[in-house]
Amino acid sequence: MSQPVQRYPVGPEPYPAGPVASDGPAQPVEVPAQANRWAMFGYSALQVLLSVYGWLIFALLIVAIVLVIVWIGLPVLLVVLAMLRGYADLHRRLDSRILGAPIPPPYRRPVDAGGGGVFVRLRMRLTDPATWRDMVWLLEVQSLGFALHIAAFVAFPILPIGYWGSPLLMRMQASITRVLIGPTGEKELQQRIGQLETSRAASVDHSAAELRRIERDLHDGAQARLVALGMNLGLAEELITRDPDAAAQLIAEARASSSTALSELRSLVRGIHPPVLADRGLTGGIEALALTHSGPVDVDVQLPGRPPAPVESAVYFAVAEAVTNTAKHAAGASLWIWGRYDADADGQGHLRITVADDGVGGATMPPAGGLAGLAQRLETFDGRLTLASPSGAGTVITIDVPCTLQSATARPPAVH
């Protein structure tokens, strides 16, 4: 059975009239595992039973439309549309399991779902094209859909045709449903754009914050030290003839300052662009990180090339954070780092790294923490960072980034 795969998140589409909706970070859509035959048999029975509810909705819809002439039809219509939406949602979920592919709801998310009177909300519902598609779908699912579900249910026990034909009928109906009330291609593009905008904003924020940090570290650290160094040397220059011993002391202090400044610059550089990563690539960088761990370590990273530099950097720092967390909370534990590059089912190559320890577990990823920030940074490349850490049973961090590797750059020919 295939593992549930997380696709790109469903983002809010800004409502045309009024301020843009902002429901916070979008939730990823989970792709369900494809149902097997027996599950489909069950679903067919379920959907036949559900069609009763569908008939009820249909009847109420007619009643509501008629009653619109009298004002009472309007709130009734609102309620019926909500019921219809629920019914459609249910079918979308069932059919996504039948197809093994997600069918996210294509509705617009309104700005203020709570407020507004009956008129406002009704207007919002009726101007959303998805509502009308729901109604057309209702006609289909109660007629053709019903027939297909009954046929699938009845045919299933009849071998051999039923065994194969029944899932086929279910899938047919599920595809029709998807076409009618699933997201349109345009909708998916809009959702993708929403997700890209979010991750770009996060990336820009991150870069700006990084630059501020570098400027501050340079200002308070190395620059300050060099100023102190200059001062000491200046004083030593003054005193060298009058008080050579004091001058010697000042010069020694100046030397110490230069040493500290270099040390701080080293840390700064390491935090921006670690030299070992630049020289040896991700494999070498991860090996170097593993060497900092104080317990048994097992590194198995085999990559046929190097990912693009920003991806390499993001992945490196994510692994570094994971290793640091292990050192902080599970110092003596065993550490495993595993890395491979494989092509996915859709032909896209994925860089996958796993960092695991057998420490105390119970680790979390607080939204303001380092790991969450790095997860966000990886999302810029459509990458994912997931954390599994049951209490008392260790921690596993998985990093998955789609990318292409450049084959290891050939060493330049020797100059003679």
Added chain:
Amino acid sequence: MRVVLAEDLALLRDGLIRLLTAHDFEVVEAVDNGPSLVRALVNHRPDVAVVDVRLPPSFTDEGLRAALEARHQVPGLPVLVLSQYVEQLYARELLAQGSGGVGYLLKDRVSDIGQFVEAIRRVAGGGTAMDPEVISQLLSRHRDSSPIATLTPREREVLGHMAEGRSNAAIAGAMFITEKAVGKHTNSIFIKLGLEQSEDDNRRVLAVLAYLDAAPGS
């Protein structure tokens, strides 16, 4: 003593030549890139080489690779590697060949002229000169696992100096204790770590480094 120097930054190269000449070293050749370095080392077979890690053409670890290649061709060729940063990974590669005559120092150390010259002489004599920064990284890896945890703070200090490659006399000078006291500490350390004592200073340093380099708890 004959020295080959490899440093691509002209300012630093000239400074080093001046420093070395002032301390009775003869700079037989000063190169500024990796391929020339290998050639110079094999041709001249100096008493010691002082090599910057980062050299053209790749500006990565060109110098380190050249040093390892030269030591492969001329076994035991003493090389002192200088770098703006130290990585345990590179230290391990230098020590992998198992023989002495290697050094790995931060360029910062050059400013302490006495120590720097002493390190060069030590490496030329077949000893080792590992930067205290590398040693402290190695030690911190073992901080949670015994038997390092069973060492007293003084012993740990002595262990650190030993791992850098210093002789008992030098350790005594650095810690302001007598050589005899140093000897007592080293005995205790070797017993606690389960290492064999050796008369040969170089061998004992290599034993300590090999111990520290191995995975903790193994």
